Amino acid sequence: MTAVLAITRMTVRQVLGLRRLIGLALLAVAPAGIFFLGSARSDPGRIAEGLAGAVVGAFINLVVPVITLIMASSVLGSERRDQTLSFLVLRPISRLSIAGAKLAAAFVTAFALTGFGALALGIVALVRLHDAGYVVPLLVGTAVATLAYAAIFMPLGYITERATLIGLAYVFVWENGIAGALEGLAGLSPWRLGFSAMVDLAPASFETAIADIRSFALGTLEPGAGGSIVKVLVLGVLSVVVTGWILRRRDLA
Amino acid sequence: MTDAAVASNPALVADATVEATAVSKWFGHKVAVSDVTCSFGPGLTGLLGPNGAGKTTLLRMMCGLTVPSEGTLTIDGQLPRREVEVYERLGFVPEEAAVYGALTGREFVEYAAKLTGLADPKAAAARTIAVVELEDAADRVIGGYSKGMRQRVKVAAALVHEPQILILDEPLNGTDPIQRAHLIALFRRLGDEGHTVIVSSHVLQEVERMTDRVIAMVDGKLAAAGHIGAIRRAMSDIPYRVLIETDDTRRLGAALVGSDVVFGVTVDGAALRVETTDLASLGRVIARLARDLDLRLTRFRPEDESLESVFRYLVRRR
Numbered sequence: 133m134t135a136v137l138a139i140t141r142m143t144v145r146q147v148l149g150l151r152r153l154i155g156l157a158l159l160a161v162a163p164a165g166i167f168f169l170g171s172a173r174s175d176p177g178r179i180a181e182g183l184a185g186a187v188v189g190a191f192i193n194l195v196v197p198v199i200t201l202i203m204a205s206s207v208l209g210s211e212r213r214d215q216t217l218s219f220l221v222l223r224p225i226s227r228l229s230i231a232g233a234k235l236a237a238a239f240v241t242a243f244a245l246t247g248f249g250a251l252a253l254g255i256v257a258l259v260r261l262h263d264a265g266y267v268v269p270l271l272v273g274t275a276v277a278t279l280a281y282a283a284i285f286m287p288l289g290y291i292t293e294r295a296t297l298i299g300l301a302y303v304f305v306w307e308n309g310i311a312g313a314l315e316g317l318a319g320l321s322p323w324r325l326g327f328s329a330m331v332d333l334a335p336a337s338f339e340t341a342i343a344d345i346r347s348f349a350l351g352t353l354e355p356g357a358g359g360s361i362v363k364v365l366v367l368g369v370l371s372v373v374v375t376g377w378i379l380r381r382r383d384l385a
Numbered sequence: 386m387t388d389a390a391v392a393s394n395p396a397l398v399a400d401a402t403v404e405a406t407a408v409s410k411w412f413g414h415k416v417a418v419s420d421v422t423c424s425f426g427p428g429l430t431g432l433l434g435p436n437g438a439g440k441t442t443l444l445r446m447m448c449g450l451t452v453p454s455e456g457t458l459t460i461d462g463q464l465p466r467r468e469v470e471v472y473e474r475l476g477f478v479p480e481e482a483a484v485y486g487a488l489t490g491r492e493f494v495e496y497a498a499k500l501t502g503l504a505d506p507k508a509a510a511a512r513t514i515a516v517v518e519l520e521d522a523a524d525r526v527i528g529g530y531s532k533g534m535r536q537r538v539k540v541a542a543a544l545v546h547e548p549q550i551l552i553l554d555e556p557l558n559g560t561d562p563i564q565r566a567h568l569i570a571l572f573r574r575l576g577d578e579g580h581t582v583i584v585s586s587h588v589l590q591e592v593e594r595m596t597d598r599v600i601a602m603v604d605g606k607l608a609a610a611g612h613i614g615a616i617r618r619a620m621s622d623i624p625y626r627v628l629i630e631t632d633d634t635r636r637l638g639a640a641l642v643g644s645d646v647v648f649g650v651t652v653d654g655a656a657l658r659v660e661t662t663d664l665a666s667l668g669r670v671i672a673r674l675a676r677d678l679d680l681r682l683t684r685f686r687p688e689d690e691s692l693e694s695v696f697r698y699l700v701r702r703r
Contacts, residue, residue, distance in 0.1 A: 218483055
């Protein structure tokens with residue numbers, strides 16, 4: 133356990149450079165800033181719709197995956213790039229434990245930023261709607277989406293040097309294109325799982341506010357926090373198993 | 386390995402801790418290691434060969450970093466990729482950087498100690514940093530280290546858990562003469578204490594200073610193995626080409642033709658190219674002829690004594 137914690141701590145330190153941190157933190161709070169400015173003179177119904185628009189139009193479907201892509205693809209990608217992976221794997225630690233520690237680090241670093249963005253949105257919602265009930269749903273939904281993306285992008289960062297490019301193509305083409313157009317595929321879209329948890333936990337009025345974007349944002353998914361959390365945990369376990377398997381099977385740089 | 390196989394093959398040892406059996410590795414169409422069988426036991430063994438000979442690939446397969454295309458490599462009878470507890474007894478110093486530039490040397494070695502599950506990583510790191518004589522720089526970030534210091538911090542990280550088997554890939558690259566002497570003494574001491582120490586190098590002189598037992602590779606194949614003296618004798622068959630410059634190349638060339646240590650003379654403008662297998666005797670003959678013929682020698686330089694050509698010769702001969 134000490135070794136796993138040591139890997140997680142070291143990885144967090146590795147991927148959280150100050151300049152990167154500042155840049156991504158600004159990206160994370162940008163939707164909250166836009167929502168704050170855009171909701172200055174609106175009625176509560178329009179403000180809730182504005183919140184839904186900020187979440188689905190910028191935050192959970194773009195900012196969360198992009199930040200998580202950058203962080204999660206770095207946790208193993210940077211080791212491969214810096215040729216330090218041999219240092220790590222030539223220790224009496226199972227490759228599954230290494231993969232688990234890396235996923236934990238990917239989630240922690242990405243959620244430190246996406247959670248910050250979610251908190252900012254929740255605080256703006258509190259200020260504009262005088263309702264604190266959005267903070268926790270935003271954080272939970274963001275955590276679900278962040279973990280799902282981390283589970284996908286961590287092995288991608290190890291497998292290919294073009295993880296960022298492929299990840300961005302995935303986010304724009306699959307997540308916001310194909311999965312948005314075909315409602316039945318919504319259950320395979322990480323941000324929609326997060327959004328499903330968010331809607332389930334948010335005040336009831338939020339479900340009304342998303343009426344116009346429901347088809348794109350949820351497809352055939354029903355709001356449900358429990359189901360989303362279970363699916364994402366399964367995805368996380370799968371990611372660790374697959375990454376551990378790849379670490380064992382492939383030649384290591 | 387059977388006793389008979391060990392007795393008849395100088396690449397094998399009786400008390401092997403690391404064994405390679407019919408190992409090959411290819412990357413696409415490129416064969417990096419071809420059908421290598423050898424073993425290593427307690428003591429220091431030099432893995433010698435020119436750049437691109439397959440040494441690094443063989444070492445990486447031993448450690449489990451690279452999967453053999455054919456054959457098996459075991460550490461104490463175990464496959465490293467399958468049984469990670471092997472790494473409690475194994476330390477590896479790779480040729481590439483493999484350090485975290487943002488960490489201090491001490492943090493790096495402590496990290497290695499933590500990953501190996503040591504009870505007191507700080508004490509273990511301090512002890513090993515002292516062994517490689519890096520105390521003064523231990524609290525500086527590795528990013529600012531010289532190449533020699535990086536090599537030493539990698540050695541410290543590999544030694545921190547006191548492994549029984551130590552594999553080092555070109556560990557002396559970038560070190561200055563004092564650091565090199567210190568590291569060589571350290572590797573020899575570990576070998577003398579009964580650790581299995583495998584050191585790869587493309588510099589014959591480095592290996593000579595470390596050990597008598599050598600395994601030589603060329604073009605992915607085992608070229609020679611055993612006591613360094615025996616390999617040296619094999620090298621004495623190599624025809625040296627010697628460049629000689631004098632004020633009268635034609636007269637010297639004519640005089641050399643009759644010498645029994647020379648089997649080829651070519652006049653090339655102002656220079657003379659002489660082929661011999663006995664460099665020392667040729668030197669004596671040239672000195673005598675220069676004195677007798679009253680010639681002024683301006684150059685006497687063997688042209689073809691690089692390690693790479695020596696090993697190529699060994700491979701061709703096999």
